[in-house]
Amino acid sequence: MLAEMEAAARLVYQAMGATAQIHWPLLDRRTGCEVWVKHENHTPLGAFKVRGGLVYLHRLLGVSPDVKGVIAATRGNHGQSIAFAAAKLGLRAVIVVPEGNSPGKNAAMRALGAELIEFGDDFQEAAERARELAAEQGLHMVPSFHPWLVQGVSTAALEFLRAVPGLDTVYVPIGMGSGICAMISVRDALGLETKIVGVVAEGAPAYADSFWAERLMTTPTANTIADGLACRVPDPVAVDIIAQGADRVVTVSDDEILAAMRYYLSDTHNLAEGAGAAPLAALLADAGRKAGRKVGLVLSGGNVDAELIMRALSGGAPS
The missing domain is CATH 3.40.50.1100 (Rossmann fold)
Incomplete structure (x- = not known):
């Protein structure tokens, strides 16, 4: 499996370089954790x-x-x-x-x-x-979830987990599942104990519902500002991988996502789209149980329209 990931990396690096993983002290102060961010908003397309x-x-x-x-x-x-x-x-x-x-x-x-x-x-x-x-x-x-897609996305997880040893937990947004499945696959291939927490929107909870019900669950709608999380019919293979390899799948509200977008801008000067901000929103909700620990956040993308940026900023100055 690791050999396949390395082969995928060679393909990816023909078109782009590795992205940064950065430790942000202001996020430490805000969350009470040692926070490392994998900046997939820095790819040539602004997303993983x-x-x-x-x-x-x-x-x-x-x-x-x-x-x-x-x-x-x-x-x-x-x-x-x-x-x-x-x-x-x-x-x-x-x-x-x-x-x-x-x-x-x-x-x-x-x-x-x-x-x-x-x-x-x-x-x-x-x-x-x-x-x-x-x-x-x-x-x-081209499907939205496939082993080849997971192989490609695994190159980001491989960069992250190799560059930042000792992560207690990594928070990963779930759209159709390639990102979290890649993180689980790399964690297992490297033999690490890092816990992986999936994050979905309250208005699009299909993957959270599926995780906790231990079977595939669909929803009639997927209403959220985070378009990258707007799934109502999960992929069954992804559901199985997440069920076996994730520690939890949690939901965050649109208001929490907007606040996290605002905090990314104030604390790191990075734009985060809704899906990209969701892991920070989840960590903030989880901060009490993760106090003092070394955690990772996947900032999966920064492709956000001006209208949504203004909505996030209108929430007030970050405290």
Whole structure:
């Protein structure tokens, strides 16, 4: 397994360098912990997903060299990763997003050369339309969760856990599950005892519900400001991996996410999108039980629209 991760890293590093993991004393003061942040907001696309897209499309062409085009459904960062990798490999990329999706993320995907289609009320409806178009147009459907995507994302976890030894706990946001599954896989491959806590939004609790019920649970809606967490139908393979390898899966409110976005800006001068801020929100809620411990936060992305930044800042000056 470690050899596969190292091979994935070699692919990823053809397009980008490793991202930083930084210890922020102001976050220490705020949480009462020794806080290390993995800055996946510093990738070329401003989010961790770029790693998965690069590895997935390289692996795909290795087994299906005749593929001419790919299609994916997304709320933004997965689509950017597929568009980015497809452009490098000379493939057509079609991306389906729900109506009302982030204008900034839509613009970024178009700038990367993607053909953008808006369809449906949420990610699930966009994904169903993407599968229909894949069949109609002969495109390869790139799923939102797949072992190749996890391999790519594992390169970030490998960097983090090797660079910062002795982490008691790492908090990881859960969208469709590649990030937390990668962290679990790397933790196990390195033989570490680090606890891994998944974080979801209160308005999109499907993965938390699935973890605590010990079976796949869906929700009728996924309403949250954190578009990267807006899942209502989990992936069953991801659910199993998380059930076996995570310490807990916790929920945070949109207000807690907005506050964490504000604290990232004030304490580290970094923009965090909602999903990226959710781990800090969870640590703040957990601070009493983690006091004095060395913890890691995955800042999974910083692709946030100005309107949401203003909403976060309007919550008041950080205390």
